[in-house]
Every structure is written in C-alpha cells, then in structure tokens.
Amino acid sequence: MQSKSLYFAGLDIGGSTIKAVLVDAQAAQVGSLVEVRSLVKDGYEATFGQLEQALEQLAAGACIQRGAIAGVGLDVPAPSSDGVIWGRANLGDDWVGVNIRESLSARLGVPVFMTNDGNAAAVGEYALRTAYNSSLMLVAPGTGLAGGLVLPGGRCYDGVNGLALEAGHVSVPFREDDGSLPLCSCGLTGCAEAWVSLVALRRRLGLELAKPQWAAHPLNQTAASIEEKAFRLRDFAQQGDELAVSVFRQQGFIFGYLIADLVRVFDPGLVVIGGGLAETSFRDLYMSWIEEGFAERAWPVYRFSPIEPDKATTRFEWAIGGDAAAAIGMAFAARELFQ
Numbered sequence: 199m200q201s202k203s204l205y206f207a208g209l210d211i212g213g214s215t216i217k218a219v220l221v222d223a224q225a226a227q228v229g230s231l232v233e234v235r236s237l238v239k240d241g242y243e244a245t246f247g248q249l250e251q252a253l254e255q256l257a258a259g260a261c262i263q264r265g266a267i268a269g270v271g272l273d274v275p276a277p278s279s280d281g282v283i284w285g286r287a288n289l290g291d292d293w294v295g296v297n298i299r300e301s302l303s304a305r306l307g308v309p310v311f312m313t314n315d316g317n318a319a320a321v322g323e324y325a326l327r328t329a330y331n332s333s334l335m336l337v338a339p340g341t342g343l344a345g346g347l348v349l350p351g352g353r354c355y356d357g358v359n360g361l362a363l364e365a366g367h368v369s370v371p372f373r374e375d376d377g378s379l380p381l382c383s384c385g386l387t388g389c390a391e392a393w394v395s396l397v398a399l400r401r402r403l404g405l406e407l408a409k410p411q412w413a414a415h416p417l418n419q420t421a422a423s424i425e426e427k428a429f430r431l432r433d434f435a436q437q438g439d440e441l442a443v444s445v446f447r448q449q450g451f452i453f454g455y456l457i458a459d460l461v462r463v464f465d466p467g468l469v470v471i472g473g474g475l476a477e478t479s480f481r482d483l484y485m486s487w488i489e490e491g492f493a494e495r496a497w498p499v500y501r502f503s504p505i506e507p508d509k510a511t512t513r514f515e516w517a518i519g520g521d522a523a524a525a526i527g528m529a530f531a532a533r534e535l536f537q
C-alpha cells in the first residue's frame with residue numbers, strides 16, 4: 199500500500215510580502231513560489247491570516263488538500279528566542295513577548311520551526327546545492343549586513359537569543375580619513391556593517407563627493423538625493439567610473455577582511471555571498487576585491503589545503519536563491535525536522 203504523501207511549507211515574512219514555497223517528502227519543490235501581501239504592521243493575528251492564505255494557495259497550486267502539509271518552517275524579520283519574539287524590529291507592536299511558533303502551530307495544527315531571515319536564507323542556499331553537504335556560511339550585504347551558518351546536514355546555528363552570526367557587528371580595524379571610527383546602526387563604532395552595507399555606501403559616497411578631486415564628477419552635478427546617487431553608483435561601477443570603482447573596491451576589500459576572521463572562527467569551507475550585488479554585472483570584479491581582502495587577513499591554510507596545495511580550503515560563491523532563498527530554506531528545514 200502506498201503511504202500517504204506529505205508536504206512541507208516554507209513561509210518567509212518580509213516587510214511588504216510573504217513568500218511561500220512547498221516541497222514534497224523528497225525535498226523537491228512542488229508548484230511555484232506564492233506571494234501574498236505582508237501585514238506585519240497590523241499585528242501577528244492579521245499576519246497569521248495571510249500565512250493561512252499563502253498555505254491555501256500552495257495547496258491549490260499543488261492540487262493537494264491543505265491537510266497534506268505536515269509541517270511549516272517560518273522565518274521572521276526579528277530576533278526570537280525559542281519561538282518568542284523579543285525585539286520589535288520592523289514588526290507591529292503586539293509581536294514582542296508572544297510565542298509565535300507555538301501560537302501558529304496551534305492555529306494550523308502542525309509543528310512549526312522558526313528562525314530569522316538571515317538564517318533562513320543560509321539554509322535555502324544550502325538546500326539548493328543538493329550535491330553539497332558540508333558547512334556553509336552566508337554573508338549578505340543589504341541595508342545592513344546579515345549572516346547565517348548552516349552545519350553539515352542542513353541545520354542552522356542560530357544561538358540562544360537567535361543572534362548568532364551577527365556578522366555585521368564584528369569590529370574591523372579600518373578608520374575614516376580623520377582617524378575616527380564610523381558609527382554603526384547598532385550604536386557601536388567600527389562595526390563591519392558601517393563599511394559594508396547600503397547605509398555605509400551612502401555615507402562613504404557623501405564623504406567622497408565632498409572631496410575636491412571629485413568636484414567635476416557627474417554625481418556632483420545633480421540635485422538628486424544621496425539615496426538616489428548611491429543607487430546610480432552601481433551603473434557607474436559597471437562602466438568603470440574611477441570614483442565608483444574606488445568606493446566598491448574599498449567595500450569589497452573590507453568585506454573580504456571580515457570574512458577571513460569569520461572563517462578563522464567557523465572554517466566553513468563554502469562562503470556564499472548574498473545581497474543585491476549578486477545581480478550586478480561587475481560582480482566578478484567585486485568578488486576579486488573580496489578575495490584581495492580575504493588574502494590580506496586569512497592564514498594560507500584557509501586558502502589552500504596544507505595536504506593538497508592546489509585545493510582551495512575556502513570557496514566563494516554567489517547566492518543562487520535570489521529573494522526566494524529564505525522560503526526555500528524554511529520548507530527544507532520543515533521537511534528535515536518534521537518528516
């Protein structure tokens with residue numbers, strides 16, 4: 199007799215959309231990515247309604263009953279400890295202090311696994327590399343600088359407070375031209391995120407454009423906001439513009455330097471670079487700057503094997519999951535845990 203087919207759903211709660219993915223018992227994705235509007239600002243009950251809607255759409259897309267979904271992986275853009283959200287981040291007021299994992303599990307009638315979005319994306323990158331089963335570290339510059347560590351077998355290490363791999367807030371020994379340390383969004387100074395993030399890029403660009411050497415630069419001939427100028431900087435870098443290249447080169451170098459210290463702690467073997475840079479046409483150049491910074495700081499053994507000198511011990515790859523990585527990771531995690 200054929201056993202009943204089971205399915206597992208990954209739900210990724212973002213600020214504007216909820217993304218959802220379904221996998222079967224063999225971890226193969228079934229149907230396509232589902233997106234529904236996120237209502238995080240309206241509270242967790244409203245968001246649960248949206249999650250149920252996403253599950254209904256997943257089931258309909260796969261031509262199965264919703265009851266065939268045997269477990270759910272959920273990622274939330276806020277820190278949590280054992281299912282309880284303890285930091286508001288960009289959520290509505292009522293989330294904090296609630297055991298979201300248990301509440302959702304009770305409402306859906308299936309077990310729920312929960313972590314944050316950085317960890318979820320790391321698990322997604324692991325899940326998509328079906329031939330790879332060693333450890334993987336994801337570092338992803340965006341507005342901030344997120345990270346995640348996946349252990350062999352696919353479990354993420356998220357720490358007691360859900361705060362492991364806060365890679366952006368590791369200090370790096372770089373200073374501004376006047377000798378000061380840049381202020382980070384976390385309140386500390388000298389964090390990697392204050393050099394390697396979109397926020398850092400805007401600050402850096404503003405400082406550079408104020409220098410006499412760039413007075414005639416096209417970005418100094420426009421009344422656009424610094425946000426708009428930073429957005430356009432990628433196009434300039436793609437065209438080989440000297441200012442844009444110098445800004446991204448410094449960022450990539452410091453990023454590589456940071457990664458060398460993270461590798462010294464975790465020795466993951468595979469470092470996946472996420473964030474929007476994965477989609478730029480100068481990404482090969484950016485990767486070479488990361489590797490420059492890495493080479494500056496990493497011991498030789500983290501670059502090439504002491505046993506097989508031609509074999510790289512730390513490989514770098516771009517992320518391949520795009521903005522579906524977190525949902526894919528949570529579907530994979532649910533299947534691993536609840537099958």
Ligand SMILES: [Zn+2]
Pocket residue numbers: 366367382383384385386389391
């Ligand atoms: Zn910081």
